[in-house]
Amino acid sequence: MAQARQIIHVDMDAFYASVEQSDHPELRGKAVLVGGDPKGRGVVSAASYESRKFGVHSAMPTAQALRLCPHAVLLPVHMERYAEVSHTIREIFKSYTPLVEPLSLDEAFLDVTDSVPLFGPAETIGREIKSRILEQTSLTASVGIASNKFLAKLASDLRKPDGFVVITEQNKQETLDPLSVGRIWGVGRVTEKTLSSHGIQTIGQLRLATPTQLKAIVGNAAEELLRLAHGQDDREVEPDRQCKSLSSEQTFATDVADGEVLLSVLMEQVEEVAQRLRRQHLKARTITLKLRYGDFRTVTRSETLAEGTNVTSLLWQAAEKVLRRWQSRSAGPLRLLGFAASGLEDERAGQQLLFPDHRKEKLRKLDQVVDRIRDRYGKHAMRRGTASTIHEQRDPKDLR
Numbered sequence: 001m002a003q004a005r006q007i008i009h010v011d012m013d014a015f016y017a018s019v020e021q022s023d024h025p026e027l028r029g030k031a032v033l034v035g036g037d038p039k040g041r042g043v044v045s046a047a048s049y050e051s052r053k054f055g056v057h058s059a060m061p062t063a064q065a066l067r068l069c070p071h072a073v074l075l076p077v078h079m080e081r082y083a084e085v086s087h088t089i090r091e092i093f094k095s096y097t098p099l100v101e102p103l104s105l106d107e108a109f110l111d112v113t114d115s116v117p118l119f120g121p122a123e124t125i126g127r128e129i130k131s132r133i134l135e136q137t138s139l140t141a142s143v144g145i146a147s148n149k150f151l152a153k154l155a156s157d158l159r160k161p162d163g164f165v166v167i168t169e170q171n172k173q174e175t176l177d178p179l180s181v182g183r184i185w186g187v188g189r190v191t192e193k194t195l196s197s198h199g200i201q202t203i204g205q206l207r208l209a210t211p212t213q214l215k216a217i218v219g220n221a222a223e224e225l226l227r228l229a230h231g232q233d234d235r236e237v238e239p240d241r242q243c244k245s246l247s248s249e250q251t252f253a254t255d256v257a258d259g260e261v262l263l264s265v266l267m268e269q270v271e272e273v274a275q276r277l278r279r280q281h282l283k284a285r286t287i288t289l290k291l292r293y294g295d296f297r298t299v300t301r302s303e304t305l306a307e308g309t310n311v312t313s314l315l316w317q318a319a320e321k322v323l324r325r326w327q328s329r330s331a332g333p334l335r336l337l338g339f340a341a342s343g344l345e346d347e348r349a350g351q352q353l354l355f356p357d358h359r360k361e362k363l364r365k366l367d368q369v370v371d372r373i374r375d376r377y378g379k380h381a382m383r384r385g386t387a388s389t390i391h392e393q394r395d396p397k398d399l400r
Protein backbone atom coordinates (compact mmCIF):
# COMPACT_ATOMS: atom_id res chain seq x y z
CA MET A 1 0.00 0.00 0.00
CA ALA A 2 1.13 3.52 -0.68
CA GLN A 3 2.46 5.55 2.19
CA ALA A 4 -0.15 7.34 4.28
CA ARG A 5 -0.76 10.84 3.10
CA GLN A 6 -0.93 13.68 5.57
CA ILE A 7 -3.80 16.00 4.83
CA ILE A 8 -4.71 19.11 6.80
CA HIS A 9 -8.08 20.83 6.47
CA VAL A 10 -8.23 24.38 7.80
CA ASP A 11 -11.60 26.08 8.25
CA MET A 12 -11.95 29.58 9.66
CA ASP A 13 -14.62 29.95 12.36
CA ALA A 14 -17.70 32.00 11.32
CA PHE A 15 -15.34 33.72 8.92
CA TYR A 16 -17.14 36.84 7.62
CA ALA A 17 -18.70 37.54 11.00
CA SER A 18 -15.39 37.05 12.79
CA VAL A 19 -13.60 39.42 10.40
CA GLU A 20 -16.24 42.05 11.17
CA GLN A 21 -15.86 41.48 14.90
CA SER A 22 -12.12 41.78 14.67
CA ASP A 23 -12.37 44.96 12.54
CA HIS A 24 -15.00 46.47 14.86
CA PRO A 25 -14.07 45.66 18.45
CA GLU A 26 -17.39 46.98 19.74
CA LEU A 27 -19.05 43.96 18.03
CA ARG A 28 -16.99 41.36 19.85
CA GLY A 29 -19.10 39.07 22.01
CA LYS A 30 -22.24 40.21 20.22
CA ALA A 31 -24.61 38.49 17.84
CA VAL A 32 -23.46 39.55 14.37
CA LEU A 33 -25.02 38.63 11.06
CA VAL A 34 -23.41 39.30 7.72
CA GLY A 35 -25.89 39.14 4.88
CA GLY A 36 -28.39 40.72 2.53
CA ASP A 37 -31.30 43.05 3.15
CA PRO A 38 -34.15 41.39 5.08
CA LYS A 39 -36.67 43.29 2.91
CA GLY A 40 -35.05 42.25 -0.35
CA ARG A 41 -35.16 38.50 0.42
CA GLY A 42 -31.52 38.66 1.43
CA VAL A 43 -29.88 35.67 3.09
CA VAL A 44 -27.38 35.27 5.89
CA SER A 45 -23.84 34.70 4.58
CA ALA A 46 -22.32 34.28 8.03
CA ALA A 47 -23.54 34.25 11.61
CA SER A 48 -21.34 34.81 14.67
CA TYR A 49 -21.36 32.08 17.31
CA GLU A 50 -23.26 34.41 19.64
CA SER A 51 -26.18 34.43 17.18
CA ARG A 52 -26.07 30.70 16.44
CA LYS A 53 -27.37 29.98 19.94
CA PHE A 54 -30.68 31.36 18.70
CA GLY A 55 -30.87 28.89 15.85
CA VAL A 56 -29.50 31.24 13.21
CA HIS A 57 -27.33 29.73 10.47
CA SER A 58 -25.92 30.74 7.12
CA ALA A 59 -28.11 30.48 3.99
CA MET A 60 -31.16 31.33 6.16
CA PRO A 61 -33.25 34.28 4.98
CA THR A 62 -32.09 37.40 6.84
CA ALA A 63 -35.67 38.25 7.84
CA GLN A 64 -36.07 34.87 9.55
CA ALA A 65 -32.69 35.22 11.27
CA LEU A 66 -33.70 38.60 12.68
CA ARG A 67 -36.94 37.15 13.99
CA LEU A 68 -35.00 34.45 15.84
CA CYS A 69 -32.37 36.88 17.08
CA PRO A 70 -33.84 40.40 17.01
CA HIS A 71 -30.91 42.03 18.83
CA ALA A 72 -28.38 40.85 16.22
CA VAL A 73 -26.30 43.47 14.42
CA LEU A 74 -26.76 43.06 10.65
CA LEU A 75 -23.87 44.05 8.39
CA PRO A 76 -23.56 43.96 4.61
CA VAL A 77 -21.07 41.63 2.95
CA HIS A 78 -17.61 43.24 2.57
CA MET A 79 -16.22 40.72 0.12
CA GLU A 80 -13.03 42.62 -0.62
CA ARG A 81 -12.06 42.73 3.00
CA TYR A 82 -12.68 38.99 3.42
CA ALA A 83 -10.66 38.27 0.28
CA GLU A 84 -7.79 40.27 1.74
CA VAL A 85 -7.80 38.23 4.96
CA SER A 86 -8.18 35.09 2.88
CA HIS A 87 -5.04 36.02 0.97
CA THR A 88 -3.14 36.35 4.25
CA ILE A 89 -4.12 32.89 5.43
CA ARG A 90 -3.32 31.32 2.05
CA GLU A 91 0.17 32.79 2.20
CA ILE A 92 0.58 31.04 5.55
CA PHE A 93 -0.59 27.74 3.99
CA LYS A 94 1.76 28.13 1.05
CA SER A 95 4.74 28.60 3.33
CA TYR A 96 4.31 24.94 4.30
CA THR A 97 3.34 23.30 1.01
CA PRO A 98 2.56 24.21 -2.58
CA LEU A 99 -0.27 21.66 -2.47
CA VAL A 100 -3.03 23.94 -1.23
CA GLU A 101 -6.57 23.46 -2.50
CA PRO A 102 -8.90 26.25 -1.45
CA LEU A 103 -12.57 25.28 -1.15
CA SER A 104 -13.75 28.80 -0.46
CA LEU A 105 -12.31 32.00 0.93
CA ASP A 106 -12.04 30.54 4.41
CA GLU A 107 -11.35 26.87 3.91
CA ALA A 108 -8.58 24.82 2.30
CA PHE A 109 -6.99 21.40 2.09
CA LEU A 110 -3.22 21.10 2.41
CA ASP A 111 -1.27 18.00 1.45
CA VAL A 112 1.78 18.20 3.71
CA THR A 113 3.08 14.66 3.11
CA ASP A 114 6.30 15.92 1.50
CA SER A 115 6.63 18.82 3.94
CA VAL A 116 7.04 16.60 7.01
CA PRO A 117 10.83 16.23 6.61
CA LEU A 118 11.12 20.00 6.56
CA PHE A 119 8.66 21.11 9.18
CA GLY A 120 7.96 18.11 11.36
CA PRO A 121 4.81 16.00 11.72
CA ALA A 122 1.51 17.21 10.30
CA GLU A 123 0.33 17.87 13.84
CA THR A 124 3.17 20.35 14.40
CA ILE A 125 2.39 22.03 11.08
CA GLY A 126 -1.30 22.22 11.96
CA ARG A 127 -0.59 23.83 15.33
CA GLU A 128 1.80 26.34 13.78
CA ILE A 129 -0.74 27.28 11.12
CA LYS A 130 -3.38 27.88 13.78
CA SER A 131 -1.16 30.11 15.85
CA ARG A 132 0.18 32.04 12.86
CA ILE A 133 -3.37 32.71 11.66
CA LEU A 134 -4.29 33.97 15.12
CA GLU A 135 -1.16 36.12 15.28
CA GLN A 136 -1.59 37.67 11.84
CA THR A 137 -5.37 38.05 11.64
CA SER A 138 -6.56 37.70 15.28
CA LEU A 139 -9.02 35.09 14.02
CA THR A 140 -9.44 31.50 15.08
CA ALA A 141 -9.38 28.55 12.72
CA SER A 142 -10.40 24.93 13.21
CA VAL A 143 -7.92 22.36 12.00
CA GLY A 144 -8.46 18.73 11.08
CA ILE A 145 -5.66 16.30 10.28
CA ALA A 146 -5.98 12.84 8.73
CA SER A 147 -4.76 10.63 5.92
CA ASN A 148 -7.41 11.79 3.45
CA LYS A 149 -9.62 14.73 2.56
CA PHE A 150 -12.89 13.29 3.83
CA LEU A 151 -11.52 12.56 7.31
CA ALA A 152 -9.56 15.81 7.53
CA LYS A 153 -12.63 17.87 6.70
CA LEU A 154 -14.74 15.91 9.13
CA ALA A 155 -12.08 16.39 11.82
CA SER A 156 -11.93 20.16 11.46
CA ASP A 157 -15.68 20.27 12.04
CA LEU A 158 -15.75 18.12 15.19
CA ARG A 159 -14.72 20.71 17.78
CA LYS A 160 -15.55 24.06 16.24
CA PRO A 161 -14.74 26.83 17.02
CA ASP A 162 -10.99 26.88 17.61
CA GLY A 163 -10.85 23.11 17.12
CA PHE A 164 -7.88 20.83 16.61
CA VAL A 165 -8.63 17.20 15.85
CA VAL A 166 -6.37 14.47 14.52
CA ILE A 167 -7.95 11.34 13.09
CA THR A 168 -5.53 8.41 12.86
CA GLU A 169 -5.81 4.88 11.52
CA GLN A 170 -6.18 3.79 15.14
CA ASN A 171 -8.95 6.16 16.21
CA LYS A 172 -10.75 6.59 12.91
CA GLN A 173 -13.47 4.00 13.32
CA GLU A 174 -14.25 4.92 16.92
CA THR A 175 -14.43 8.57 15.85
CA LEU A 176 -16.67 7.89 12.86
CA ASP A 177 -19.01 5.22 14.21
CA PRO A 178 -21.06 7.27 16.69
CA LEU A 179 -21.49 10.22 14.30
CA SER A 180 -24.72 10.78 12.45
CA VAL A 181 -24.65 9.81 8.77
CA GLY A 182 -25.47 13.45 8.09
CA ARG A 183 -21.84 14.26 8.95
CA ILE A 184 -20.73 12.56 5.76
CA TRP A 185 -19.73 15.01 3.07
CA GLY A 186 -22.63 14.99 0.60
CA VAL A 187 -25.32 13.41 2.77
CA GLY A 188 -28.17 15.88 3.18
CA ARG A 189 -31.38 15.90 5.14
CA VAL A 190 -33.30 13.75 2.63
CA THR A 191 -30.76 10.92 2.43
CA GLU A 192 -30.34 11.13 6.18
CA LYS A 193 -34.07 10.59 6.62
CA THR A 194 -34.20 7.78 4.08
CA LEU A 195 -31.32 5.97 5.78
CA SER A 196 -32.84 6.59 9.18
CA SER A 197 -36.15 5.05 8.12
CA HIS A 198 -34.15 1.88 7.41
CA GLY A 199 -32.57 1.95 10.85
CA ILE A 200 -29.32 3.53 9.73
CA GLN A 201 -28.63 6.62 11.80
CA THR A 202 -24.94 6.48 12.58
CA ILE A 203 -21.88 5.99 10.42
CA GLY A 204 -21.25 2.82 12.41
CA GLN A 205 -24.61 1.40 11.38
CA LEU A 206 -23.96 2.46 7.80
CA ARG A 207 -20.61 0.67 7.83
CA LEU A 208 -22.29 -2.61 8.80
CA ALA A 209 -24.83 -2.47 5.97
CA THR A 210 -24.16 -4.74 3.00
CA PRO A 211 -23.71 -3.19 -0.45
CA THR A 212 -26.91 -4.91 -1.63
CA GLN A 213 -28.96 -3.59 1.30
CA LEU A 214 -27.61 -0.12 0.81
CA LYS A 215 -28.08 -0.14 -2.92
CA ALA A 216 -31.77 -0.82 -2.41
CA ILE A 217 -31.96 2.29 -0.22
CA VAL A 218 -29.76 4.91 -1.91
CA GLY A 219 -29.05 3.43 -5.35
CA ASN A 220 -25.76 4.33 -6.94
CA ALA A 221 -24.53 6.30 -3.97
CA ALA A 222 -24.19 3.03 -2.01
CA GLU A 223 -20.58 2.24 -2.85
CA GLU A 224 -19.32 5.73 -2.19
CA LEU A 225 -21.20 5.91 1.10
CA LEU A 226 -19.77 2.60 2.24
CA ARG A 227 -16.23 3.65 1.43
CA LEU A 228 -16.69 6.91 3.31
CA ALA A 229 -18.21 5.06 6.27
CA HIS A 230 -14.95 3.10 6.42
CA GLY A 231 -13.05 6.39 6.32
CA GLN A 232 -11.68 5.68 2.84
CA ASP A 233 -11.21 8.45 0.31
CA ASP A 234 -8.51 8.67 -2.33
CA ARG A 235 -9.19 12.07 -3.85
CA GLU A 236 -6.05 14.13 -4.29
CA VAL A 237 -5.50 17.62 -2.98
CA GLU A 238 -5.55 19.64 -6.18
CA PRO A 239 -3.70 22.93 -6.06
CA ASP A 240 -5.09 25.55 -8.42
CA ARG A 241 -2.40 25.47 -11.07
CA GLN A 242 -2.64 21.77 -11.68
CA CYS A 243 -6.35 22.04 -12.26
CA LYS A 244 -7.86 22.24 -15.67
CA SER A 245 -10.72 24.01 -14.04
CA LEU A 246 -11.26 26.12 -10.96
CA SER A 247 -14.35 25.48 -8.95
CA SER A 248 -16.18 26.19 -5.77
CA GLU A 249 -19.05 24.16 -4.42
CA GLN A 250 -21.19 23.94 -1.36
CA THR A 251 -23.13 21.12 0.22
CA PHE A 252 -26.11 22.40 2.16
CA ALA A 253 -27.01 21.27 5.64
CA THR A 254 -30.60 21.05 4.43
CA ASP A 255 -31.66 20.69 0.79
CA VAL A 256 -32.33 24.17 -0.62
CA ALA A 257 -35.25 24.96 -2.95
CA ASP A 258 -35.33 28.75 -2.60
CA GLY A 259 -34.12 30.30 -5.86
CA GLU A 260 -32.88 33.47 -4.20
CA VAL A 261 -30.78 31.51 -1.74
CA LEU A 262 -29.26 29.53 -4.59
CA LEU A 263 -28.49 32.72 -6.52
CA SER A 264 -26.78 34.23 -3.52
CA VAL A 265 -24.67 31.12 -2.93
CA LEU A 266 -23.78 31.00 -6.61
CA MET A 267 -22.72 34.63 -6.61
CA GLU A 268 -20.27 33.99 -3.84
CA GLN A 269 -18.85 31.02 -5.71
CA VAL A 270 -18.42 33.04 -8.90
CA GLU A 271 -16.65 35.75 -6.91
CA GLU A 272 -14.30 33.25 -5.38
CA VAL A 273 -13.45 31.48 -8.64
CA ALA A 274 -12.97 34.75 -10.53
CA GLN A 275 -10.53 35.95 -7.93
CA ARG A 276 -8.53 32.77 -8.18
CA LEU A 277 -8.45 33.12 -11.97
CA ARG A 278 -7.10 36.63 -11.70
CA ARG A 279 -4.52 35.77 -9.11
CA GLN A 280 -3.22 33.10 -11.42
CA HIS A 281 -3.39 35.27 -14.52
CA LEU A 282 -5.87 32.92 -16.13
CA LYS A 283 -9.13 33.40 -17.94
CA ALA A 284 -11.91 30.90 -18.59
CA ARG A 285 -13.84 30.08 -21.74
CA THR A 286 -16.51 27.88 -20.18
CA ILE A 287 -18.54 28.02 -17.01
CA THR A 288 -20.36 25.05 -15.52
CA LEU A 289 -22.92 24.74 -12.79
CA LYS A 290 -23.09 21.51 -10.85
CA LEU A 291 -26.49 20.76 -9.38
CA ARG A 292 -26.99 17.81 -7.10
CA TYR A 293 -30.51 16.91 -6.03
CA GLY A 294 -31.56 15.45 -2.70
CA ASP A 295 -31.33 11.92 -4.11
CA PHE A 296 -27.66 12.38 -5.19
CA ARG A 297 -28.66 12.72 -8.87
CA THR A 298 -26.24 15.24 -10.31
CA VAL A 299 -26.57 17.32 -13.44
CA THR A 300 -24.23 19.89 -14.94
CA ARG A 301 -25.18 22.86 -17.10
CA SER A 302 -22.52 24.70 -19.07
CA GLU A 303 -22.19 27.80 -21.12
CA THR A 304 -19.30 28.71 -23.40
CA LEU A 305 -18.40 32.35 -23.55
CA ALA A 306 -17.56 34.27 -26.70
CA GLU A 307 -14.08 34.80 -25.32
CA GLY A 308 -12.13 33.90 -22.22
CA THR A 309 -12.55 36.16 -19.22
CA ASN A 310 -11.73 36.51 -15.54
CA VAL A 311 -14.02 39.47 -14.98
CA THR A 312 -16.42 38.64 -12.13
CA SER A 313 -19.40 40.38 -13.65
CA LEU A 314 -19.06 38.62 -17.01
CA LEU A 315 -18.75 35.24 -15.35
CA TRP A 316 -21.69 36.08 -13.12
CA GLN A 317 -23.85 37.07 -16.08
CA ALA A 318 -23.30 33.68 -17.65
CA ALA A 319 -23.75 31.78 -14.39
CA GLU A 320 -26.95 33.58 -13.51
CA LYS A 321 -28.36 32.93 -16.97
CA VAL A 322 -27.63 29.22 -16.67
CA LEU A 323 -29.13 28.96 -13.18
CA ARG A 324 -32.29 30.84 -14.18
CA ARG A 325 -32.70 28.66 -17.25
CA TRP A 326 -32.40 25.53 -15.10
CA GLN A 327 -34.86 26.98 -12.58
CA SER A 328 -37.42 27.69 -15.28
CA ARG A 329 -37.31 24.06 -16.43
CA SER A 330 -36.37 21.58 -13.80
CA ALA A 331 -35.81 23.24 -10.46
CA GLY A 332 -35.89 21.04 -7.37
CA PRO A 333 -34.38 21.11 -3.90
CA LEU A 334 -30.60 20.89 -4.13
CA ARG A 335 -28.17 19.28 -1.73
CA LEU A 336 -25.19 20.77 -3.54
CA LEU A 337 -24.49 23.68 -5.82
CA GLY A 338 -21.18 24.24 -7.52
CA PHE A 339 -19.62 26.60 -10.01
CA ALA A 340 -16.61 25.79 -12.19
CA ALA A 341 -14.60 27.74 -14.71
CA SER A 342 -12.80 25.70 -17.35
CA GLY A 343 -11.23 26.10 -20.77
CA LEU A 344 -8.53 28.00 -18.95
CA GLU A 345 -6.06 30.07 -20.86
CA ASP A 346 -3.29 32.44 -20.02
CA GLU A 347 -4.44 35.97 -19.39
CA ARG A 348 -1.78 37.25 -21.77
CA ALA A 349 -3.34 36.68 -25.15
CA GLY A 350 -1.74 34.45 -27.74
CA GLN A 351 0.79 33.01 -25.36
CA GLN A 352 0.95 29.23 -25.19
CA LEU A 353 0.88 27.76 -21.70
CA LEU A 354 3.40 25.08 -20.96
CA PHE A 355 2.47 22.30 -18.64
CA PRO A 356 5.66 21.13 -17.02
CA ASP A 357 6.28 17.66 -15.73
CA HIS A 358 4.06 17.21 -12.69
CA ARG A 359 6.60 15.76 -10.30
CA LYS A 360 9.31 18.25 -11.25
CA GLU A 361 6.89 21.08 -10.91
CA LYS A 362 5.93 19.90 -7.43
CA LEU A 363 9.55 19.79 -6.40
CA ARG A 364 10.24 23.15 -7.94
CA LYS A 365 7.42 24.65 -5.91
CA LEU A 366 8.62 23.00 -2.78
CA ASP A 367 11.99 24.57 -3.56
CA GLN A 368 10.33 27.94 -3.71
CA VAL A 369 8.82 27.38 -0.29
CA VAL A 370 12.18 26.41 1.12
CA ASP A 371 13.87 29.37 -0.51
CA ARG A 372 11.38 31.80 0.93
CA ILE A 373 11.93 30.47 4.41
CA ARG A 374 15.66 30.54 4.08
CA ASP A 375 15.46 34.09 2.82
CA ARG A 376 13.45 35.07 5.79
CA TYR A 377 15.12 33.14 8.59
CA GLY A 378 18.62 32.56 7.27
CA LYS A 379 19.97 29.68 5.24
CA HIS A 380 20.50 27.38 8.21
CA ALA A 381 16.89 27.71 9.26
CA MET A 382 16.06 24.45 7.60
CA ARG A 383 17.65 21.36 6.23
CA ARG A 384 16.11 18.74 4.04
CA GLY A 385 15.65 15.26 5.43
CA THR A 386 17.47 12.31 3.94
CA ALA A 387 15.54 9.49 2.34
CA SER A 388 15.50 7.52 5.58
CA THR A 389 14.23 10.46 7.58
CA ILE A 390 11.48 10.94 5.07
CA HIS A 391 10.48 7.34 5.47
CA GLU A 392 10.57 7.50 9.24
CA GLN A 393 8.62 10.68 9.54
CA ARG A 394 5.97 9.58 7.15
CA ASP A 395 5.04 6.75 9.43
CA PRO A 396 1.35 7.17 10.24
CA LYS A 397 2.03 7.05 13.97
CA ASP A 398 3.52 10.54 13.71
CA LEU A 399 0.02 11.69 13.09
CA ARG A 400 -1.17 10.78 16.54
Ligand SMILES: [Mg+2]
Pocket residue numbers: 011012013014015106107
Ligand atom coordinates in the same frame (compact mmCIF):
# COMPACT_ATOMS: atom_id res chain seq x y z
MG1 LIG B 1 -15.65 28.37 7.89
